Amino acid sequence: MDEVTTRVCCRCGEWKPETPIFFSFRKNRGTFNSFCKVCNAARSRKFRTENPEAALAIRQRYAEKHPEREKERHRAARAANPEHHREKVRKSYQEHSEKRRAARRAYRAAHLEEERARDRAWKYKYPERYARARIRRAQLGAEKRAEQYGVVIEAVDYFAVLDRDGMRCHICAQDITEGWLSFDHIIPLSKGGPHAFQNVAVAHYVCNRRKNTTVTV
Numbered sequence: 001m002d003e004v005t006t007r008v009c010c011r012c013g014e015w016k017p018e019t020p021i022f023f024s025f026r027k028n029r030g031t032f033n034s035f036c037k038v039c040n041a042a043r044s045r046k047f048r049t050e051n052p053e054a055a056l057a058i059r060q061r062y063a064e065k066h067p068e069r070e071k072e073r074h075r076a077a078r079a080a081n082p083e084h085h086r087e088k089v090r091k092s093y094q095e096h097s098e099k100r101r102a103a104r105r106a107y108r109a110a111h112l113e114e115e116r117a118r119d120r121a122w123k124y125k126y127p128e129r130y131a132r133a134r135i136r137r138a139q140l141g142a143e144k145r146a147e148q149y150g151v152v153i154e155a156v157d158y159f160a161v162l163d164r165d166g167m168r169c170h171i172c173a174q175d176i177t178e179g180w181l182s183f184d185h186i187i188p189l190s191k192g193g194p195h196a197f198q199n200v201a202v203a204h205y206v207c208n209r210r211k212n213t214t215v216t217v
């Protein structure tokens, strides 16, 4: 036997079943809301557009009171529209990049010993990732120097250079099994050499340093 009570909405005047589907339940009053859910949503929407600041404050208060629900809501929104979420993260990342870097620097300065220990641990735990990070850093550093020298700059993939040369120093022609791997500009940037694939070669760090100090004299 299905017996559904209906209830009239005070706003639109329509009779609808008195269930949580059509009316939200007011726990503190022990009754259903006098507006149907459709009208209630419209009213909230109107309030939000007319009082954006007050609406934001209400949302924030609610979020503080129900952190779990807020997290759940975010998770659901992310799952529903991952591309939008990624775009937002990217934007905020760019907007606050200076602030973030400054905070990171300050933290590192204040915890220098711990940070160094962490670097060392990371280096031993992930030797390959460490090597990749070093190569990336060498690439970025070279681009910056090339910019300062005002020479031709092409996009040079240092991993492609490594593929081309292997672990062999172009200066002394020995294998780089020991010592640091570095990348050298065959014609130095300081002599107007371009930052280009053909002008970048694999070298021992030591050979690189020796060459560059003798050439630039």
Ligand SMILES: [Zn+2]
Pocket (backbone or CB within 6 Å): 009, 010, 011, 012, 013, 014, 035, 036, 037, 038, 039, 040
């Ligand atoms: Zn209604």
Ligand SMILES: [Zn+2]
Pocket (backbone or CB within 6 Å): 169, 170, 171, 172, 173, 174, 203, 204, 207
């Ligand atoms: Zn060498």
